[in-house]
Amino acid sequence: MKLTLTPEVISAENFAPYGELISAHNTPIMINDGNTERYHRLGNVTVGPDEQQGQGILSIFRGQPRTLPMNIRMMERHPLGSQAFLPASDEPYLVLVCLSHEVNGKEEPDPATFKLFVAQGEGVNYPANCWHHPLLAINKVSDFWIVDRMGPGNNLEEFFFPDDWQIDISM
Amino acid sequence: MKLTLTPEVISAENFAPYGELISAHNTPIMINDGNTERYHRLGNVTVGPDEQQGQGILSIFRGQPRTLPMNIRMMERHPLGSQAFLPASDEPYLVLVCLSHEVNGKEEPDPATFKLFVAQGEGVNYPANCWHHPLLAINKVSDFWIVDRMGPGNNLEEFFFPDDWQIDISM
Numbered sequence: 001m002k003l004t005l006t007p008e009v010i011s012a013e014n015f016a017p018y019g020e021l022i023s024a025h026n027t028p029i030m031i032n033d034g035n036t037e038r039y040h041r042l043g044n045v046t047v048g049p050d051e052q053q054g055q056g057i058l059s060i061f062r063g064q065p066r067t068l069p070m071n072i073r074m075m076e077r078h079p080l081g082s083q084a085f086l087p088a089s090d091e092p093y094l095v096l097v098c099l100s101h102e103v104n105g106k107e108e109p110d111p112a113t114f115k116l117f118v119a120q121g122e123g124v125n126y127p128a129n130c131w132h133h134p135l136l137a138i139n140k141v142s143d144f145w146i147v148d149r150m151g152p153g154n155n156l157e158e159f160f161f162p163d164d165w166q167i168d169i170s171m
Numbered sequence: 172m173k174l175t176l177t178p179e180v181i182s183a184e185n186f187a188p189y190g191e192l193i194s195a196h197n198t199p200i201m202i203n204d205g206n207t208e209r210y211h212r213l214g215n216v217t218v219g220p221d222e223q224q225g226q227g228i229l230s231i232f233r234g235q236p237r238t239l240p241m242n243i244r245m246m247e248r249h250p251l252g253s254q255a256f257l258p259a260s261d262e263p264y265l266v267l268v269c270l271s272h273e274v275n276g277k278e279e280p281d282p283a284t285f286k287l288f289v290a291q292g293e294g295v296n297y298p299a300n301c302w303h304h305p306l307l308a309i310n311k312v313s314d315f316w317i318v319d320r321m322g323p324g325n326n327l328e329e330f331f332f333p334d335d336w337q338i339d340i341s342m
Contacts, residue, residue: 032306038232042228057216060194150212
């Protein structure tokens with residue numbers, strides 16, 4: 001299994017199978033006496049099937065830039081809630097995602113669905129169970145606002161690729 | 172009642188009576204194999220006393236710059252959920268907040284508690300019922316990631332100042 005991915009420019013449409021793009025791409029409504037355009041409900045914050053069992057929280061992730069090309073060794077997902085990455089600057093960053101398929105009764109990343117996106121001035125929101133790579137800043141140390149879930153239960157699932165998988169990303 | 176406010180630099184401490192400052196001001200934990208500093212749980216997203224009755228959503232507010240000095244005619248608050256403003260750029264902006272007191276059996280803004288902050292590269296999270304002014308961008312059109320609540324019930328309360336109040340803000 002060998003994949004070499006180069007990024008495509010992210011849009012609400014091409015990212016839709018994986019998650020929600022948080023960017024000013026829909027029609028705003030005017031609020032605050034005409035002072036502010038509200039791009040409404042660009043993403044939904046979910047905190048698991050039982051809302052009593054978790055809560056949405058805000059954090060910052062400060063990501064070191066990656067060196068490309070880069071070998072990808074794992075993907076992760078959060079079964080109990082969404083996770084949004086909202087950039088605090090206009091620096092571009094990469095978004096590596098894939099869909100799930102069942103192998104021997106276990107869910108794992110489906111190699112046929114890997115996608116590498118480049119986003120700039122746009123945020124992404126992964127729904128629960130969307131496989132994604134940890135933060136991929138590229139040019140410089142970059143801050144992101146994170147909206148995700150805390151609460152009881154295991155909200156992190158990691159998949160480490162077997163030796164016969166080789167997945168590389170480059171620009 | 173006359174107030175003229177000039178901004179003070181915001182910090183987690185001086186903003187604490189009003190809401191949560193979303194900035195990298197606490198000690199991070201290292202995640203993603205040492206690639207990323209996580210500034211964890213900078214804010215809490217609440218969606219009302221009954222979690223079944225609303226949900227957290229992500230939006231963008233694109234604010235026009237205000238002209239200063241500016242006369243303030245109203246304050247608002249959201250009784251059913253928090254509202255976070257997370258800047259998408261490093262542009263400074265103003266945060267006008269106050270606490271509540273009871274007048275003739277009704278909650279209204281307490282003039283003794285008005286505060287004007289300037290924030291840059293930092294987000295704020297207003298808890299439910301925190302009186303605040305709508306978005307105050309200053310130098311240029313500025314985008315903010317908004318994390319707030321949608322659902323049944325009235326989540327907007329506005330207070331328009333009587334004629335004998337004169338509240339002005341300037342730099």
